[in-house]
Amino acid sequence: MRSEMSQDVTFDGKTVLLVEDELFLAEKISGQLETLGVATVLTAVDLAEAESHVRVEQIDLALLDVNLPDGETTIDLGLALSRDAVPVVYFSGVSAPEVEGLSRSFEFLEKPLSVPRLKASMQRAILRAPALSPRAPKKMAGQEARQ
Numbered sequence: 193m194r195s196e197m198s199q200d201v202t203f204d205g206k207t208v209l210l211v212e213d214e215l216f217l218a219e220k221i222s223g224q225l226e227t228l229g230v231a232t233v234l235t236a237v238d239l240a241e242a243e244s245h246v247r248v249e250q251i252d253l254a255l256l257d258v259n260l261p262d263g264e265t266t267i268d269l270g271l272a273l274s275r276d277a278v279p280v281v282y283f284s285g286v287s288a289p290e291v292e293g294l295s296r297s298f299e300f301l302e303k304p305l306s307v308p309r310l311k312a313s314m315q316r317a318i319l320r321a322p323a324l325s326p327r328a329p330k331k332m333a334g335q336e337a338r339q
Contacts (some may be wrong), residue, residue, distance in 0.1 A: 258284040279317035
């Protein structure tokens with residue numbers, strides 16, 4: 193079986209949506225992403241700002257802090273992006289049942305983030321994302337065939 197990581201995945205020219213409510217951490221992670229060669233980092237501190245970026249920009253990958261202030265989470269945003277074949281990496285500094293579920297279906301990182309772990313998770317998310325697109329039409333075709 194061939195290793196997914198044998199493919200050389202780079203981030204050159206990529207636009208990454210980063211959702212992190214703590215400005216200091218957002219700046220630090222943005223710097224880490226730039227170190228990895230990401231061309232554009234669109235930073236959002238809340239869901240409204242993140243959704244605004246999604247409406248206006250072409251997002252190549254999303255890096256989402258699960259828990260935001262006032263009880264907001266990025267879970268639904270990440271699910272919507274993944275349905276559009278955008279690779280998603282969730283991250284969090286706390287353990288919670290919803291986080292455990294995410295870690296089974298998506299790339300997930302615990303804070304603090306390091307460049308090597310960030311790079312590896314982003315690469316796996318990108319390699320996995322193309323598999324999302326072909327599955328959706330097949331399910332649709334199967335449902336239509338039963339009707």
